[in-house]
Amino acid sequence: MAESLKSRTGHKAATLADVGREAGVSAMAASAVLNGARTTARISDETRSRVLEAAERLRYRPDEAARALTHRRMNTIGVVATLLGSEPNLYFLEIFNGVLRGAAAAGQNTTVFTLDGWDDAAQRIARFCDGRIDGLILVAPMLEDDPSTWLPPHTPVVSIHANREIAGVANLESDEEAGAFQAVSRLLELGHRRILHVGGPMGSTGADRRIDGYMRAHEAAGVPLLHDPVVRDAYTFEAGRGAMESWLQRHRGEELPQAVFAGSDAIALGCIDALAARGLRVPADVSVVGFDDTLLARTSRLATVRQPLQQMGRQAAEVLLSRIETRHENPLQRAPRNVVLPTELVAGATLAAPRTAPLAIG
């Protein structure tokens, strides 16, 4: 073990020159043998086997930084996301999962840039991007100002759920309005008439669109909105619980909503928790529908609106990689492209017909 430890901690890695010397040939011959599919040079079997042997003996590994420098290609894509608070963000995770798979399928690596908010994005991204990644995926549902001033120039970029249009950047999103419309329409079909929406934060276009769908479903069904129909806060469990509880307090003595349409799965579970704390049962007393179809929904049999997050991540990686391949061609060919993926309602165990006898808020 001391032996093995030592071999793993020696100071210097072998270079191509070392391998060449060991094999008694030039560094470039070694390069051609070990890394070069690209070169036209033919190498004799004699030389080839000596190089291979020397490389093995020296445990040669190509230095990827050096290769990147000459190839102008790092074989790595970057993903930028905000990581707020200490709670893991499943929305991001699902997307990230897809990006990883898409990148891995093309033999590419993925590096992550996390931001505490978009304020320091300009500096941090700029400092870490150039030359280190070949392209960037922006998971940007909360992006406020135009990033085109600080995005690394000369770097292909694809965004997911961008909150705004970004010059020269392809965007992937899902049809959130339609998903919300579908979910709320289903609730209305089941007979619900008092449907509360506990949505995502101000400044999120996605949250706005879910509200739009919620409204449109009511209009289409000719059902008037509940009084004080929409409350908004962060996309988290805690925020959902807090929002639900304070809505109930605010409307004490009134009739209980028959259903809750939540802006995310985490919010939905928070709402369920707040209801349970008051002894209310889901779906017997109140139906609940979430949004996103993250792992959370699947492990709690939550009815939800599925966005194909993993697929979006994978597709973002694919679009990005194709842009990286063609980056030296005419920029006009890759004008902003906007891909909208479908959403769908996923049945769960939190959906039922409304109670026959309405409940009052205690």
Added chain:
Amino acid sequence: MAESLKSRTGHKAATLADVGREAGVSAMAASAVLNGARTTARISDETRSRVLEAAERLRYRPDEAARALTHRRMNTIGVVATLLGSEPNLYFLEIFNGVLRGAAAAGQNTTVFTLDGWDDAAQRIARFCDGRIDGLILVAPMLEDDPSTWLPPHTPVVSIHANREIAGVANLESDEEAGAFQAVSRLLELGHRRILHVGGPMGSTGADRRIDGYMRAHEAAGVPLLHDPVVRDAYTFEAGRGAMESWLQRHRGEELPQAVFAGSDAIALGCIDALAARGLRVPADVSVVGFDDTLLARTSRLATVRQPLQQMGRQAAEVLLSRIETRHENPLQRAPRNVVLPTELVAGATLAAPRTAPLAIG
């Protein structure tokens, strides 16, 4: 917008030489002004401001690959994990979250290497590591063979929950046996006598240790084990559901277990789902305790054993970074170090005293 699009897609980024030329000074003067805290050279204010201005005008960004080549430092750490199936792995996510934070706090980036299994690890890791990352974190709860043959030499490595000892690698783990002991002891204190364990897969040291704790708690309390006390499968929701259901089928007509101690939170939720499908209530009919304290536990008020996963990730990054700093010093100073972090039982809503009247399995 066409303007901005164009500026983001020009073919070549400005180099230091360009900046120097634009400012009428040498490239190295530009380097000293823009990147050099290291150099002793003094630059006149005149030159400095001209360089700064030129850099601004040309939107100069240092090429990190080139810097890495000269500095022998990429400012990036790698994280290796297996990503089995399509389901996101919250265990990994929590750790990863911590790693990201630890790395970000030190101004470092993180790149992810995912493997479909440890079989292709040797090749993939080797191909992607050298020169591209400064150190590696191995999240290796399922690692089977000795990786020291394929680990990149000259690269500092830290493992988390390594399934085996790895030469020259510091390992972080948590006291899983004690956590399991604590959880099962608590169930016994509550009066439970028939406690089933639905554990993690064969080949996982962590799963073994949880079983050890489960056994020891029974011994310490002088309570005999249930008949057919332990079933094992993957750490997932589906596996938990399946294992629970088939155990129940196998023991049809016998007395229902009073409690289930699960090998992970996902398994626990799967068990709850299988119980619910038979109309059994948690915790009224059966108590359930999970393991890990992932997001899943927190959003479902599952009683669980908390492992400080995020902290482990963060600490792994810190240990790794300190090893990277000292990598050129005497290797003996950084002999394998093993850090064991404490676990603790987290109360939830799935724990109660056993029923007074036992139930039979239907």
Added chain:
DNA sequence: TTGAAAGCGCTAACAA
């Protein structure tokens, strides 16, 4: 205070 030169490890083009 500044510039010229050499080199990090690898590779593409050209000569031998």
Added chain:
DNA sequence: TTGTTAGCGCTTTCAA
């Protein structure tokens, strides 16, 4: 078939 040369962009001597 092989070796030489030059250069990717940046930094670090060392000399001016």
